[in-house]
Amino acid sequence: MARTLKDLGEREAIRRLTAHLPAAAELVTGPGDDAAVARGDESSDWVFTTDPLIEDRHFASDTPPASIGHKAAGRALSDLAAMGADPKYIFVNTVAPADVPIETLEAVCRGITDLARTHGAVLAGGDLAEGDALALHVFAVGTLPRGSAVLRSGARPGDRIAVTGPLGGSFASGRHLNFTPRVDEGRFLRESGLAHAMIDLSDGLGTDLRHIAAASGTGATLFSERVPLHAGVDLNAALFEGEDYELLFCCPAEALEEIRVGWPGESAPVEIGVITEERTLSLVDASGARAPLEDRAWEHFRPEGPRP
Amino acid sequence: MARTLKDLGEREAIRRLTAHLPAAAELVTGPGDDAAVARGDESSDWVFTTDPLIEDRHFASDTPPASIGHKAAGRALSDLAAMGADPKYIFVNTVAPADVPIETLEAVCRGITDLARTHGAVLAGGDLAEGDALALHVFAVGTLPRGSAVLRSGARPGDRIAVTGPLGGSFASGRHLNFTPRVDEGRFLRESGLAHAMIDLSDGLGTDLRHIAAASGTGATLFSERVPLHAGVDLNAALFEGEDYELLFCCPAEALEEIRVGWPGESAPVEIGVITEERTLSLVDASGARAPLEDRAWEHFRPEGPRP
Structure with missing residues (x-):
């Protein structure tokens, strides 16, 4: 059939x-x-x-x-x-x-x-x-x-993962209708030459980080308590709801300070995790306990069903 | 309201x-x-x-x-x-x-x-x-x-009007589903530098010629009996049905021979009219009788009603 x-x-x-x-x-x-x-x-x-x-x-x-x-x-x-x-x-x-x-x-x-x-x-x-x-x-x-586009595929083990602003609750709050696309921030990161990989957070942090890891042939670890959240929003909303339209980028640890100094946005980017050589995605909580990052993105056509 | x-x-x-x-x-x-x-x-x-x-x-x-x-x-x-x-x-x-x-x-x-x-x-x-x-x-x-695009706005009084193939009956015949876009012909006309203006016939010859005339600040005369028609199709179909996806172009009379010599298509372009200084569109039939070219393009949203 x-x-x-x-x-x-x-x-x-x-x-x-x-x-x-x-x-x-x-x-x-x-x-x-x-x-x-x-x-x-x-x-x-x-x-x-x-x-x-x-x-x-x-x-x-x-x-x-x-x-x-x-x-x-x-x-x-x-x-x-x-x-x-x-x-x-x-x-x-x-x-x-x-x-x-x-x-x-x-x-x-x-x-x-x-x-x-x-x-x-x-x-x-x-x-x-x-x-x-x-x-x-x-x-x-x-x-x-020429040649300066920041792709999804450039993340390297040891790179720090950072996001440009708080996440979650975009639909409930109406933010999905009046967000500011991070054009200035993306341009700055490209001009700086410091970001190895970048993606915009449209599918949800969990899913978009999975895209980066898959394209780069790496894994990633997120530190749960570091993920910046909008008021009244829990981590799952940030991971899986999507439509935040912040940028996620990966860069060497030593580049973060330089990026913060020249940053064109209102609030500095927040470091939330690290790219790993082992090709799995995991969450580490405040106690240090590690759990696998679920793969449950919302998809057109089959919002609820399991992935084939 | x-x-x-x-x-x-x-x-x-x-x-x-x-x-x-x-x-x-x-x-x-x-x-x-x-x-x-x-x-x-x-x-x-x-x-x-x-x-x-x-x-x-x-x-x-x-x-x-x-x-x-x-x-x-x-x-x-x-x-x-x-x-x-x-x-x-x-x-x-x-x-x-x-x-x-x-x-x-x-x-x-x-x-x-x-x-x-x-x-x-x-x-x-x-x-x-x-x-x-x-x-x-x-x-x-x-x-x-750079600077070589052939626009709608370049037609000049005295330019000959030509089309790249027979028109009409595109929907009834199914040609609207399997036509060959005239990419080679368009490229040749651009490379030759001989075409002053060009448009693809998607709205119908009558309507698309009106677009050329309006953009160029000119009028146009079509010679009815010269318009190439598909078998079993009348002039009104060619003028008003649309979706022929042939090209219409305007060029000096003396350029037509040069265009025919280098032509990349199977059949040579057909001269069907002339651009006029007077800003009206008319049809001249085999007897020499002149009639205004009707303005009755099909439009999304109001297929039948009069134009506002």
Whole structure:
């Protein structure tokens, strides 16, 4: 019997769909990182990312339109930030029911352009089509100096793991609608040359750290009590809820001080763990007790079921 | 009372949404052409386009999956062709119901990658999300030598209007599912430096010629009996149905012979009209009688209603 997306889950489906893609010489990084990196010329690379934002899945129907636009642009800008890129252009395919007031879409558009402007990008095109629910498909383009993109795959055993801010409770608090993508922080880390690996925390700390470890061929240990949490939020929310849109980066222990000195953000990054040679992920609590880090990411298509 | 997308129609809605977008110095062409053109470096520009392909709107539910992928990629490649660009990368946000078999998406993916490969592009990323109907949002990236993009806005009075192949009946015949985007032809026209303006025929000859005339500040005269038609199709189908994905270009009369000599396609381009200084669009029939070219494009949201 044919296996459906529900049987496989999002991650396994994407693995199957991307397993046999041909490589391209000028594509530095293809599917599997926060964004794709393509060779531009002798001095620059281009960074591309796509993000869907769908009514009743990524936002509730009663979300203020400007917040929908903010979130749509913010997710894509966060992906660019995770490579250390300078955002340049945003394109948006908008799908909307015919009875949506134009003022709603104008407000969505303002949400996009206001956030884009803050980070040096412009809305440069897109399309408008009819559909049953509101959906925004954002494509974002950035640039960076040739060869300087910070990938998921560069973490090394002994590297310290740090995050750019407190985690957890993004949905319950509404933070998923008004977060600031860490573009300045990502650019600073790229410019410093000190970060070996980076990812934006969209799937949850536990899951995104797993992505870093898998791409780098390492393991990782998290120190539970060091993970910065938003008020009223527990560790599990930080590990598994997602949509925090902070950055996680890995760097040598001795680089952390230098990073803190030049840091462009309001609060310094927080060291929460260490990359290990042994390819397992674990949590160490305040008493020193070690437990395996659960693998239970939320996935499109099979939110609850076990991984295949 | 708030005006809805249905009240305004797609074109007026897009006009309102893009009216106040900030410009960017490095963006050569933003919203309003087939694709956006951005300055790369001293020698190259980058070309970006987005295209939605939605079940029950752009394809029927029983369409073979590989044809869905072909059409999705083909529409975006056709936009790149209309600028004269070399296709490089394709990104696809796929929205699908949870009960879609993975084999269906694998076939969609093959349809995309097979066509992409033919034209020198690779599938370089995307996303997968759950939704009620199958939808593909394609983002395509191309390059071309700096300043060489063929825009909609370059037509000059006296220019001849030519198309790359027969038109009409694309939906009824199924050609909208298996067309060849005119990438080679578009590249040749760009390299030749002979085409002043170009567009791909996605909305219908009448409507797309109107786009060229509006962007160029000109009018145009079409000679009805010269418009090449597919078998069993009448002129109105060519003018107003759309989805032909041939190219329309404008060039000096004396350039047509040179273009025909070097032409990379199977059949030579066909001269069908002339650009005029007077800013009206008209049809001249075999008897020499002149009639205004109707403005009745199909639009998302208000397929039948009058334009606001």
